[in-house]
Amino acid sequence: EAQVTQNPRYLITVTGKKLTVTCSQNMNHEYMSWYRQDPGLGLRQIYYSMNVEVTDKGDVPEGYKVSRKEKRNFPLILESPSPNQTSLYFCASSSRLAGTDTQYFGPGTRLTVL
Amino acid sequence: DQQVKQNSPSLSVQEGRISILNCDYTNSMFDYFLWYKKYPAEGPTFLISISSIKDKNEDGRFTVFLNKSAKHLSLHIVPSQPGDSAVYFCAATANNFGNEKLTFGTGTRLTIIP
Numbered sequence: 399e400a401q402v403t404q405n406p407r408y409l410i411t412v413t414g415k416k417l418t419v420t421c422s423q424n425m426n427h428e429y430m431s432w433y434r435q436d437p438g439l440g441l442r443q444i445y446y447s448m449n450v451e452v453t454d455k456g457d458v459p460e461g462y463k464v465s466r467k468e469k470r471n472f473p474l475i476l477e478s479p480s481p482n483q484t485s486l487y488f489c490a491s492s493s494r495l496a497g498t499d500t501q502y503f504g505p506g507t508r509l510t511v512l
Numbered sequence: 513d514q515q516v517k518q519n520s521p522s523l524s525v526q527e528g529r530i531s532i533l534n535c536d537y538t539n540s541m542f543d544y545f546l547w548y549k550k551y552p553a554e555g556p557t558f559l560i561s562i563s564s565i566k567d568k569n570e571d572g573r574f575t576v577f578l579n580k581s582a583k584h585l586s587l588h589i590v591p592s593q594p595g596d597s598a599v600y601f602c603a604a605t606a607n608n609f610g611n612e613k614l615t616f617g618t619g620t621r622l623t624i625i626p
Contacts, residue, residue, distance in 0.1 A: 402555070433616075440518075440601060440618035441556070456613070488555050500546070501614065503555030 400425045402504035404489050410510045411479055419474045419507050421489030429492045430472035431456070431501065432464065434485040441488065447472055479511040515539045516604050518617035526625050531589040533620050535602030538583065542604040546614070547576060547587050550599045559600070560587070589622075597624045 402423045411417055423430065431446040433456075443456030447466040461483055463475040472491075476483060486508050490501040517536045525531045535545075543564035548556035562569040562576045562585065569576050575588045589596055602617040 431614075438618060440516075441603075441614075441616035443614065446613060457615075490555075500558035500561070503548075503557070505553070505555050 400502070402489055402491055402502050404487075404504040404507050406507060407505065408508050410512065412512050413480055414478050417476050417479060417509075419476075419487060419489075419509070421472045421474065421504060422470050423472075423489075423491040423502070424470065425491060425493065425502065426469065427491035427493040427502075428469065429494075429501075430466065431490045431492075432462070432472070432474045433488045433490065434458065435488065435506075436485050444474070444487075479509075481511050483509065484511045485509060513538075514618070515542075516602055516615050516617040518600075518602055518620050520620050521618070522621040522623070524623045524625055525592050527594060528591045531587075531592045531596065531622055531624070533587040533589075533600050533602075533622065535585045535587075535617055536583060537585075537604050539604070539606075539615070540583070541606040542615070544605050545576070545578060545585050546603045546605075547574075548601045548603060548616075550601065550619070556601055592622075592624045594624050594626055597622060 405420045428449045432444040433441045435441050442458045445464040447453045489504040492501040515538050546561040547559040549559045550556040560571050560574045560576050562578050578585045599619045599621050601619045603614040605614050
């Protein structure tokens with residue numbers, strides 16, 4: 399089954415404690431992205447990756463890091479989380495080469511930073 | 513600066529009637545528009561898209577209309593069904609970026625009343 403998986407689905411942590419949210423896709427997509435969803439603000443892009451070792455900032459990259467060492471994985475790293483990073487996070491993947499023009503989203507990770 | 517706006521946070525429609533969801537954009541570089549549907553505890557899923565070279569695209573019960581001069585698009589669902597109850601996000605991109613660089617609206621929660 400074609401899918402985007404994220405782990406963990408729920409996470410409560412404290413300010414300053416480094417964390418990583420993993421994202422993996424099994425569709426051989428070259429593009430992957432991270433979004434955060436906040437009330438009244440919709441979905442905002444954090445970072446995206448055009449392919450392995452190619453990443454770029456989205457609209458709200460501050461406080462986040464990403465890496466793309468393998469095509470299937472695109473982890474989101476919060477080196478020193480703060481309460482304003484409490485949000486619902488979505489990973490997505492897509493491919494122009496496959497002829498699709500849509501992004502496939504993971505199920506989301508709800509993060510609470512105390 | 514919200515480049516994609518969905519001014520109605522919520523909408524209630526009787527089952528069997530037409531649902532009309534609206535979206536406005538400000539960036540004249542946008543030339544490809546998408547609608548996503550999101551159920552609770554799931555990631556958004558692609559619904560329908562439209563290129564700026566068209567003014568209408570239809571897929572079953574779903575039709576998207578684009579008015580470029582007004583920078584406005586709308587999603588029509590007819591007839592509305594209880595399973596259509598969800599949050600709908602409008603998204604836009606400029607062709608240079610493809611679908612990996614999407615700008616989303618804030619979403620409209622649609623409730624279909626049986």
